[in-house]
Amino acid sequence: MLVVHKYGGTSVGDLDRIENVANRVAKAREAGNDIVVVVSAMSGETNKLIGYAEHFTSTPAKKELDMLLSSGERVTAALLSIALQSKGFDAVAMTGRQAGIVTDDTHTYARIETIDPTAMHNAIDEGKVVVVAGFQGINKDGSVTTLGRGGSDLSAVALAGALKADQCEIYSDVDGIYTTDPRIEPNAKKLDTISYDEMLELSSLGAKVLQNRSVELAKKLGVKLYAKSSFSDNEGTLISEENDNMEEVLVSGVVLDKNQARVTLRGVSDRPGIAAEIFTKLASENINVDIIIQNVGTDGATNLGFTVPQSEHENAKKVMAGFDHDIEGMDFDEHVCKVSVVGVGMKSHSGVAATAFRVLADNNINIQMISTSEIKVSMVIDEKYGELAIRTLHEAYELDK
């Protein structure tokens, strides 16, 4: 079996932890598997380097930043390879370039365009463990590029796809995907399996184990993903194609996102294209809009509501001030949060949303906005009720069972 492992910054945070990772890789190798390992920079290293660059300017050139930041992963890759060799395993370290990763020109946020896995296959055929510096590639001109936040996950998934690996195991300091944040609800349970789509909803909603880009890519390439802990031997969570088994489970998880501010616009003029104008302007100011709700008020005027990250709240206010001749009243609230219920089972079961609404109502929690998708119900509520809502929803859907 060909398996790609990926170890994050915390898992390779110091030399003893790199040794620990070497032991895990060695064990997997001894079990008879071919192994490609993707590593992040040692934790703190990337921020240290960014700090160095910002000593000179708050806006360092992205091309230079990429050369700077890519060095951290190279160090870890070389060290892990040395650690494996010291245990008697044949290993070879490769940079993103040597692993065959070619990206576009978008420095600091490059997209992988092609991967030529020949060098990796050759090394595997020679019986070697391949250790690849994550987060990086080169563009067509040969300049070093990096893949943005969570880029090492992306490297791992992309390499697993290019190598047609049997599975890709993402190691971090948590041992899988939980029904909700265990810090909020101690009865949260680790999930054995979850679908790509549920994972996408969960991670975009605030679960930080796996980056969305990686899950999207895994879905696209059909890579079987495991989220595991590098500090335990627990089974972890398999993220894969949805199957019948999964659909029996009504709800997979509930998530809290506290980084939300709400904007409500009353009496928006019925001039055609006004909504487009508003959201184009917000986008041009790099304000990410999350939930958008529009409905017609009782008097025929349109009411429009949306949420933005709390940090963008003031900027959103400024942008909206430019529209005040088109809008009767504006209402801003940065003390809101979003609770979401996610599950592929919703597709074939009705009543999931109704349960959520009833549970919140029973607890006197007023729902300010509602947004639904095929596998998700999101509700914007007063920030102070966030944890309570999560706990009661978790219990209502029997996620602790």
Added chain:
Amino acid sequence: MLVVHKYGGTSVGDLDRIENVANRVAKAREAGNDIVVVVSAMSGETNKLIGYAEHFTSTPAKKELDMLLSSGERVTAALLSIALQSKGFDAVAMTGRQAGIVTDDTHTYARIETIDPTAMHNAIDEGKVVVVAGFQGINKDGSVTTLGRGGSDLSAVALAGALKADQCEIYSDVDGIYTTDPRIEPNAKKLDTISYDEMLELSSLGAKVLQNRSVELAKKLGVKLYAKSSFSDNEGTLISEENDNMEEVLVSGVVLDKNQARVTLRGVSDRPGIAAEIFTKLASENINVDIIIQNVGTDGATNLGFTVPQSEHENAKKVMAGFDHDIEGMDFDEHVCKVSVVGVGMKSHSGVAATAFRVLADNNINIQMISTSEIKVSMVIDEKYGELAIRTLHEAYELDK
């Protein structure tokens, strides 16, 4: 004028020093020059990384070591480029690979085979300062290689040659080449010029400003070298082809090398090839032999003497024990040093060696071994007289004038 600058680890030792280097490069650029800068890793960085590797094994694989160590120079190159950009200069950082440096396969001690300067020329034509990570290249397979100790000097000289640069300025924390070590003789004077050959003798004799490999390469490629300080605006020393001017100077410098141990073999059997056997065996044990002296004793038996580094003294003893049936008597002394007088003027002036012998005799310093070349006289003496010998020789040749 196209100028290559090279800044060593101390010159880029922290962020403020990198800023200082940026200011120096900026000044040279503003003077109308095209500039290519080669940088070392921040001081301490390379040793830190070696320490990391040695956490796992005392013999890390050289290929991995190269990927590990090459990261330090990349960080400095990116940071210096960012610092230059923050001052409004157009700059681009390049790895050894991007600068077109291709080496052989000898990891950790690679030789530069070819340099394709196209990318550098293109950047220069676009008005950019090019900042290159020193010490590194790639081999034909695309693996990262490093050039060994002093490798950044070598990168700078080789790039200057490939670019047909007008001169190559090597910056360190000393402001040039001195007539002798100023810590021994406070009246030591900085030389304005020195020939490649004198520099080669001086650096192999213990002056540490420039590595031999770099001076040899500069000589071969005809690169005009300047040794300068990055902490002052002093003129520095020009190292170039010997010229008539230089020959008027009898002696350029005197050097002390305390890392010497002496081996004397009396009554070596006249079996043909015995000397070859001895030195082949020493070489196979990686013992570097410096001075070798052989002469015929009064009784017709051969006497043989040589020096080795003090750290190899015990090893040399062990090796020589294997020859004791061929040798009447052996004498080992690790309390010796070597003082050397260097100058191209010697070629055309006699009496330089005689002066040295007389000066040492006048001070009751016994000369144990003598070795001469066209531009050098070396004498092995008792270690405790080393500094005295240097001071009296420095005065005798009027090097303080």
